Amino acid sequence: MQPTFFYMCTYIIITSHIILFVVQYATQKCIDFYYVTYYIVFVLICVTYKKGDFFMKTWVLPFNKGNAEQKELLGGKGANLAEMTRLGFPVPQGFTITTTACLDYLENQEYLNPSILTEINIAIAALEDETKKKFGNSQNPLLVSVRSGAKFSMPGMMDTILNLGLNDETVLSLAKDSGDERFAYDCYRRLLQMFGNVVFDMDHQLFEKIVADYKQTHQLVSDSDVTADGWKEVIVAFKVLFVKLKQRDFPQNVEEQLLLAVEAVFKSWNNQRAKTYRRLHGISDSLGTAVNVQEMVFGNFWDTSGTGVVFSRNPATGEAGLFGEYLMNAQGEDVVAGIRTPKSIQTLKKDLPKVYLQLKEICEKLEAHYKDMQDIEFTVEKGKLFILQTRNGKRTAKAKLVIALDLFKEGMITEQELIERIEGNDLEEALHPAFCKEDKKEKESWVSGLPASPGAAVGQIYFSADQAVEASKRGEKVILMRAETSPEDIEGMAISEAIVTCRGGMTSHAAVVARGMGICSVVGCENLSVDEKERVAYADGQVVKEGAVLSVDGTTGDVYIGELRLEKNNTQLPLKELFEMLDKQSSIAVRANAETEKDITTAMELGATGIGLSRTEHMFFEKKRLMLFRKLILAQTLEERIAILETLKEVQKEDFKRMYYVAKGHPMTIRLLDPPLHEFLPKNEEEYQETAEFVGKSAKEIKQKANALAEVNPMLGFRGVRLGVAYPEIYQMQAEAIMEAAVESYFELNNWMEVEIMIPFTTDASEFQRIRQLLEERIQEVFHKYNQPVPYMIGTMIEIPRACILADEIAQYADFFSFGTNDLTQMTYGLSRDDSPKIINQYMTHGLMKEDPFQVLDEKGVGALMKMAIEKGRKIKPELKIGICGEAAAHPDSIAFLKDYAIDYISCSPYRIPQAKLLLAKG
């Protein structure tokens, strides 16, 4: 119906040449002027065409003229109906009133352009021809359904009106033709009901009450008990309702019915709910919605009819095979209404075996055609199957994964397509438990914070690590809630189901540890305050006492009072297959930040290709070791220290051996002691006393030492390699333990460990060189003692701006660089991660920061320093191994950066590995 650009061009060219020819012939002159004019006109036409105002727009398109590509014009539903028609599936015939028409209507102050009206009439006429029925005719009347269908489906839009075309006259014809008066009046009353509700915004409960009242009066139980006469009575009551509420009759004119329905759909594009939804999901307001007008087929036509929804695969688990439900003798809305319980699609095999087989075949074909799991609406009319809609089905994260892998195996999609279909969040969601959606809808959250570590957990609340541990020993499921956590809490954290804190950001201690352990966690709940002495927590005027049951959703950041049910989750995820594919797509390895046997095992299961950051200080947090370490800090002389270090060495050595064992020969980067010493010292009177007894000093002395070691800005203090410079014996002990374990493991397992010793917090080549030398001395002693050398590397963490600037000098001595993006971001930005959430919130509110630089690498600032470091480092040592520790790097926006600079690996907490692999494969 639309003259295409090509036709128009042809027309202009031919006509202008004719004019030219005539003029030249008449004047007997060759007039260049005309050529010029001609081209000017041509260009002008092209420009105006581009602007789209010049030619007739496409207002209406029959199903048999469109295809699946035209979603923009026809909406998702319309495009798929056209596609199915094109492919010869049994689709009731009809046409789509386009989104262009919708936009025109809305732009012209809700005035329906006459040309649209004309085209609708032409389309109806064509439909009448095809169906051999007449719209509004008392003989063999054409009935249609009217449905909205935008490019993206969204809630709040007008949905469906069935049986349109019925009125007091045509209903008689339908009764006669179908031979079932009850059926005809049932359809008619449905039309009134839907039309009233959808077009005139009349409360659907008013209609339902009329039906209910009627049934009560006549002592009927179900709608199917209502006779034709019954429906007639109901219809009269409905008509009265129209007059009463809307001061008008239900329109008997079927054209008017259709136009009112179409306009109602158009208008609904701009209702509040749809607008909000679009804003939240970033959908453009200028898309508009289409309207699909389709010949009715009746699922409520005797017992050989029915209607239902079917998925080509299970949308919850991803399992192959049809999944869905249907109702016999019903129209579409009955399935949703919940008045009758639908049957599983499998029973259709018995009810209508042929139809089932046909449906199955169609599902398979549609899936093969769309190369994805389909969500299909169907209706059976007297044993004949019609497909009313198909679309890519919504599904759980797990199902997404399973389906994508199956489709790949079935050869339907390529590896690359598979990877593109899976989102990072899907893997996150798939790996962690979640609460039932119904329960979440019902309950309001008590407090909210940052979703620091995904998952869902229910447990009893405790306000100190010790109490949490005790409760756990009693067999309770525990949730640890603290103002903020400190390394001391590590045991309590390890046994908790969830961790909740009042302060701290996505990279606070609680967040980092929880993610590392795969424990669900919500941090930085600003409204929450915890009174550890009184053992209560307050928020929003509500007080929660120790032992109370809470539900924590680490995926959304919500905390609920009471218990929410967890979703069942039995599917084994085919991670290994996935990882193989992902790894093929990326040259950047993914390692884990892990130091316990458990974490390393998890990391290996989740596809880690090594350990990128093993924080040796975490080994000192267990109580007994902590006490020993405190004794070390409190020691007055080198001799005392060396004696304690001897014990600690044996402890660490055994740890390392166990770690190597589970890491199975994968490379492992072990970071020497990093945090400021005061982090290890006790913090309250009780702990002073306890420590005092253990180390044989007075509590006062210990308090004094703790105060003396306290720092104004601990982040910029006495930590990392600075400890190594001041107490070389500690670093030497660690190197000894690492290498003795490596040699002994080699003897036991006959497998080299790729040990990478990492010196943290370097700012200068000289300090690195000094420490390296001290370590090498000890390492050579170890090799000599065992008479067996093993390979090792010594490198450094690049986490201070100065180290980036002097990377060329440092690279002269370092075997590898590992960027610590958290610390580097803190210093480059002058922003403490502990204190940042408030500030970042402010900046985001004012649009001065797009993303939290601790979550997404700040490429302009921090990234520039990293580039400098990489370039300088590789200039000196082209083979320099370079890794990045910190989740900020594992973000879609940073992937290009990682690839451009040929980073060797990134390292993140174990549960983030699959996501990181996916991102790398996608990038």
Next chain:
Amino acid sequence: MQPTFFYMCTYIIITSHIILFVVQYATQKCIDFYYVTYYIVFVLICVTYKKGDFFMKTWVLPFNKGNAEQKELLGGKGANLAEMTRLGFPVPQGFTITTTACLDYLENQEYLNPSILTEINIAIAALEDETKKKFGNSQNPLLVSVRSGAKFSMPGMMDTILNLGLNDETVLSLAKDSGDERFAYDCYRRLLQMFGNVVFDMDHQLFEKIVADYKQTHQLVSDSDVTADGWKEVIVAFKVLFVKLKQRDFPQNVEEQLLLAVEAVFKSWNNQRAKTYRRLHGISDSLGTAVNVQEMVFGNFWDTSGTGVVFSRNPATGEAGLFGEYLMNAQGEDVVAGIRTPKSIQTLKKDLPKVYLQLKEICEKLEAHYKDMQDIEFTVEKGKLFILQTRNGKRTAKAKLVIALDLFKEGMITEQELIERIEGNDLEEALHPAFCKEDKKEKESWVSGLPASPGAAVGQIYFSADQAVEASKRGEKVILMRAETSPEDIEGMAISEAIVTCRGGMTSHAAVVARGMGICSVVGCENLSVDEKERVAYADGQVVKEGAVLSVDGTTGDVYIGELRLEKNNTQLPLKELFEMLDKQSSIAVRANAETEKDITTAMELGATGIGLSRTEHMFFEKKRLMLFRKLILAQTLEERIAILETLKEVQKEDFKRMYYVAKGHPMTIRLLDPPLHEFLPKNEEEYQETAEFVGKSAKEIKQKANALAEVNPMLGFRGVRLGVAYPEIYQMQAEAIMEAAVESYFELNNWMEVEIMIPFTTDASEFQRIRQLLEERIQEVFHKYNQPVPYMIGTMIEIPRACILADEIAQYADFFSFGTNDLTQMTYGLSRDDSPKIINQYMTHGLMKEDPFQVLDEKGVGALMKMAIEKGRKIKPELKIGICGEAAAHPDSIAFLKDYAIDYISCSPYRIPQAKLLLAKG
């Protein structure tokens, strides 16, 4: 005696040409080969000559063969004696045994090379010829003095032996020739005494005891009462002492006397005291010392003889005119010994008018020759003046300045020489009071710390700012001693004579504020601990109570218990003249960090060309304002805040007007509020209560707010422009106050203020742009209100690495950059300045850090970022004004950097300005 290089070359050239000529003549061929050989030989000779092993070394040089340039070879004393001889001054004749001889002796296990001995004998013979005397002869014997003299004079070296050449025989001759037996034996006993002490290391008190005993026995009061016979008796006793202690006689052989004396001088080069001194002062061990042998002249030869020391100008004040003292009838050591009180040089006018005039003339000539104030030793023998030594005189810092300026005015030195002669420390010292050296020698310091702010002060000690203020009101001179100071203490600091803290480095709060105010201060006294409750301080087992008197030396970092006298100091320094000269030499301006009227006035007096950093928050530290500011922080709503800001605005406006008034139209950079808000909040219960009463809230609420605002790493927290983003009304108020004051000042003074509004802590162009816009709005309102615009600039502090990296973006919106080197160093180095002293000490001890990066700009790291920022900034905006705030930049090592990058100004605390100017002029 040494064949010079020139002679040697001539010799080689001639002899080789002769050989060549002979060979060519004999063979009748022109042999190129010989040319080649000749040149090879020539080069080889040059090389070996350079190594100094080939030719005969210079062992001995007579005074009349040397000059002042040969200090390396002859030592300072020898070179100057040679120079004076060359110029015809009345110098007793003699020769110098060179440093080369000394080194040869020491290298050969203290074996005196026979060739040295030979040369000494030749030199003695020459001296005998010139003086017509004979060394060791019983007739007319030659007597000499022997003195050490290295290139740099140093304590611990052997000094002087007079009258060498006397023995039992020659003393008779001396008695006869002089006609004064007592004089001869006095000389002889002096020789024995000095020889025994200097050469044989015999305790000088043993000799003195013998003299004292003799005088007691014969009831004599003074040495001059001892007769010739008396001295003979003493000499016998001395001889006995030699035998008793050293098992040998005093050497009667005069050659032996000379050699022993020379060897003793050589050996003393390597004694412990000299070695330590050299190590501390960076003097090379391979210089060696020379020995000067000089004919004796006698200051103890009757009443027309005498000896003394004279300075050509006053070494304490720099005043012109002779300054010095002398003793009639005395030998050198009598002046020093303190047995008789020397007379002022002025009385010599009466004693020996001719000699005085001659001495005056010689002093003037020597000063003119050496172009510097001279320290001259002289002896008068029977009315005849001899000059024994001259050297550039030591002087106080003040004298250095005055003398240099006078010499310049007298045309003796150039401006450039003047500038080179003055050291940064001199200016520092000259500007501040100091303790008497005698008192400092006697007393041992109680504790020591970092010399944070120079000067010396005595006062009574107080441990809190409030108590200090009260004591000051009572009229006491106060020393404030605290664990560390905080902005709250500002009032107490302002009235103190000195500030002492236990913690913090050279850039801690106490140090920065004290330097700014020119108050003497010692910080980071590690051994000191303060108990503010008990009002006592402990260190080294000593307890000092409130009110006790202490003396604080901020120049050395020492604190003394009790009172030390201050040096008198009445000279007015000719700073203005100096500054004019200095400013001519450098294109880099020097501004001050100052915000009070007093500081700005001081800064202007000390030559500031503007204010480079005016910290507006300092205006809030005065008690009443602090309370108001606390109320602002504790306000719940924007309305409350705006009401308080209205009051604060008027206060600040008046402040600014006063500041502009004293700054007299010089440019002034005003930094908007920078520190974290919690710095302003109270810190203990008492203060909570006080604040609570003022703001009308409960102490608990205030404590909660303080806790809520507390930060883990305040340095990286909610401060600077981040406050402006969160509370734009505060920054807007400040901009309004600044500009209203500027307009009103313009009306009153008819003089533009060059106001530069500085936004601190920028990390991104967007935040700067936003704040700039907010400020501009308010500024335009001000101009509109007064109907008078005035010029202004808006720029930013560059103090975060990210700001350096993104300087090009920021420069698009900023009118100027001012580097905050303290903060930039903290972040670039990952090193908190508050926590750094301990770490830096460690690093310096291990040689891993050469200088404290907070005191000397870390050019490699921090400097690289600054370079980046300057290049990026000027690329976008070539006219971008660039300054540096922070004393680290005003260091000799950084001057080249400042010049290379065309920094417009540096800004430092007022009392550092002269030093900074000097450094810039020198660079």
